[in-house]
Amino acid sequence: MSELLLELQSDEIPARMQARAIEDLSRLLGDALKAQGLEPESLEAFATPRRLAVAVKGLPDAQPDVEEERRGPRVDAPAQAIEGFLKSTGLTRSQLEERTEGKGTFLFARISRKGRPTLEVLPEIIPGVIRSFPWPKSMRWGEHSLSTDSLRWVRPLQSILCLFDGQVVPLEVEGVRSGNITRGHRFMAPSPFPVNNPEEYRTKLRVSKVILDIAERQRVIDTAARKLAETAGLELVEDPGLLAENAGLTEWPVPLMGQFDESFLKVPPEVIQLTMRANQKYFALRDPQTGKLANRFICVANVEASDGGKAIVAGNERVLVARLSDAKFFYETDLKTRLEDRLPKLADIVFHEKLGTLAAKVERVAGLARTLAAYVPNCDADLAERAARLAKADLVSGMVGEFPELQGVMGGYYAEAQGEPLQIAQAIREHYSPLGPNDACPTAPVSVAVALADKLDTLVGFFAVGEKPTGSKDPYALRRAALGVIRLILENNLRLPLLAALKAARAALNVADATDALDQVLLDFFADRLKVQQREAGVRHDLIDAVFSLGGEDDLVRLLARVSALSALLASEDGANLLAGYRRAANILRIEEKKDGCRYDGAVDSALFTQDEERALSEALVGARAEVDSLLRVEDFGSAMSVLARLRPLVDAFFDNVTVNAEEAAVRANRLNLLNALRAAVHTVADFARIEG
Structure with missing residues (x-):
């Protein structure tokens, strides 16, 4: 059994594409080998910012010999038909067998084909793998860039290393010829060097300051970042996505700690953390005693600097100060305008062409929140209505314009700053929740009423104008909205008659198709979503069907109590x-x-x-x-x-x-x-x- 090593070196591969690229390379090459009868014992792919590689172990030295029997025409068929069969098999008439099957006697060819050496097959299949690679975004370059059949790759392909048991697999893709040469870290070890096998490839790359395995790079970052934080008496704010992204941006990660002026901590922590994360890929730190954000951060360099990283940290601190200054400016400017004074601007934003403006949606949700408050224990209807009326106002603020991810969050801060009751500020902050199965579900009464109203208005509105989900397409996230409604009801044990809630939402719509028939369509949609949600909790979908099909059951708490008893x-x-x-x-x-x-x-x-x-x-x-x-x-x-x-x-x-x-x-x-x-x-x-x- 032999080994294959393939490395495709290019300019920077975006971090977000690397995990998928590893899967695609494994799948494409594995399928191509299997189709040629060359199934390996194992196949392991790797990605760094500058290379995509795969090590294949346990490849046979040659394809297996093949014995094939092929049935041809009848023995009394026209000579032309028999001649065509002989030509396709490469045999003579005397080499064919005659055999009676059914009502006729047919010619049969027994073909023996010796397997080809693997080294001959690889140059034929690997270029196809490279050319068919499904990058989410790719480009052409160089003198062939205008040709429609030229190679498309994520970034310009610079070199191909391809070895089978130490021998170069001879192939060429878009003028790039294969060899046994690779390069290490761009800055710390840029000189080319030869390799002979996968193990040597890994070892020499590490010596040349490249950690091939993305999981190992993540461990290096996580361990070093936690140690830096602990030394400073702080703790790392967990962020698996940011950890993966930094591992995808570096071949030799070196975490470093920086700091910023404490005055910026007056800005909401979500703003600081998002500014660091989105713009600079920095990790946030916090005080383990108070849980509050610290004026420190961790950046990840891609080089071991001779000064221990002082210049790198200083540069990152300068950039971060500029970013935080912008964020502080947006925040302080936004505070000068009350939320209710922003509401007229919502009339200039179209929520959906068939459902009117965002201002119209706000009015519907405010009325619905007041109605639903009656079904939420201890919910003040006046507070629910006001919270719903102010909930979307931060969409026209400077901060949310810069960071859309903070919608709702900033509205909560602005409401609190302008003296609104805490229930209103909390409801504004939470009215989009829950956003998914792992997102916390609101439990405060006013928050629950507003979150329900917002989601029900969205569901009823889009269903009424014929924009319901189809197949895998759900552009308005209506399935997620329905699951959010279900969680709000069940986790708060609300005795909410769903049909009454749907009718109330429908009554506020000025849409011709918002008729009684819509309620049953939506109820069926909720039933489907409930089955999906409960399946994860181990509840059988057929038992939910057995209760739902009785008709007239729209109290989800009562329905699931029946299901549990059943x-x-x-x-x-x-x-x-x-x-x-x-x-x-x-x-x-x-x-x-x-x-x-x-x-x-x-x-x-x-x-x-x-x-x-x-x-x-x-x-x-x-x-x-x-x-x-x-x-x-x-x-x-x-x-x-x-x-x-x-x-x-x-x-x-x-x-x-x-x-x-x-x-x-x-x-x-x-x-x-x-x-x-x-x-x-x-x-x-x-x-x-x-x-x-």
């Missing part, structure tokens, strides 16, 4: 057997109703009973139905399910001893009505027909 019932032996009995009853009814062309949903006549088992089941059903109805009214779903479970032995006895299709028509019809009564009793808690398995 799950517990089916996990018990009595419940599982009751389900089996239900299915048997439902199947008999379906068959007989189809055959007879009528429904057996009439009253059960006890005078027609001829066996104790049918009388016992009927009496038990009457008692159980009354008891279940009483328990459902007080939402004691567990007890209601237990009552139904007690029917199990009577159902078993009925099917064991009673013939449903009795010879006497009246008795048969009465027994079918009894089965329908069983089905109806079970359907008071869930539609068992929806339960799978």
Whole structure:
């Protein structure tokens, strides 16, 4: 078994593209090798800012020999057809076999093909891998840049290293010929050097100040940054995304600590952290005792400086001061204008061409927040309405114009600074939440009402104008909005009738298609999202279907309480057997109703009973139905399910001893009505027909 090493060196590969490039190179080369019968034992790809590489171990030295049998034309086929078959196989007529299959005798060719040496195959497949590489963004360059079939690469390709067991694999792509030469760090070890195998490649690169493995570069940054922070009595603000980005920007990462003037700490910490992160790729630090941001930062250099990094730190400090000065200016300027004075500008921003301006949305959300406040315990309707009215005002502030990621956050700071109640400031800050499954869900009453109102208005509005999600496309993040509504309701245990909330949101819309039919469409959409959300919690989607399909259930808290009780019932032996009995009853009814062309949903006549088992089941059903109805009214779903479970032995006895299709028509019809009564009793808690398995 042999080894293959391929390195593609270029100008800087953007950090955000490197992880995907590693996956794509592994996939493309692995598939190409496998298609040629050259399946390796292992394949490991790497990326740095200047190179994409892959080491393949356990490659066979040659393709496997192939034995192939191919059926040709009939023996009495025209000579031209036989001649064509001979030409395609490279055999003579005497080398073919004759064999009878079915109604004819056919010619068969047995072809033996010896596998080619791997070193011959590689030059044919590797250029194809390079040319078909799916960079998210790529470019052409040089004298062939105007040619439509010229190579597109993320940045100009500079060199190709390609070795198979120490031998150069001869290939050329866009004038770049392969060899055994690579280069180390651009500044600290730029001289070219040869390598013979993957292990030597790794070792020599490290000596030349290049850490090939991106995961190792992350560990180097994380360890050194934490040590710097600890030495200063501080702690690193966790940021996995920034850690990965810095690892993608450096081949030899060297974390360094800098500082800035404490006066900038008067600016909200989110602003400082975002300024450092977005513009400069710096890590923030904080005081472990107070949790407050410190006036220190960590930058990651790509070089070991002779002065220990003093000049690098000083340069980064100068740049950061300029950035923070801009942020401070935006913040202080924004504070001079009250949020309500910004509201007229929202009339100049189109929310959506079919849904009007942002100002119109704000009015709808404010009214809806007041309505929803009645369903949120301890929620002040006046505060909810005012918070909703001010929630979007920071969109026309200087700071949010510079950093859109801070919308809502800055509004909360500005509201607090202008003396608004803390509930309003908090609601403004949280009204976009939760943004995803890992985002904290608001729990403060005013925040919950405003967040619900904002999401429901968005959902109802876009559905009303025909902009609902299709397939994988969801440009307005409506699935996320629905999941946000579900989390707000469930995590705050809100007894919110969803249909009433949807009608209230619809009433504020001036859209022709905002009709009653829209409510059911949206309710179905919520049901689908609920199944997705609950699946992650281990709840079966069919049980949610079984409860939803009863109709009229739009209280998500109550619905999931039913689902939980149903799950517990089916996990018990009595419940599982009751389900089996239900299915048997439902199947008999379906068959007989189809055959007879009528429904057996009439009253059960006890005078027609001829066996104790049918009388016992009927009496038990009457008692159980009354008891279940009483328990459902007080939402004691567990007890209601237990009552139904007690029917199990009577159902078993009925099917064991009673013939449903009795010879006497009246008795048969009465027994079918009894089965329908069983089905109806079970359907008071869930539609068992929806339960799978």
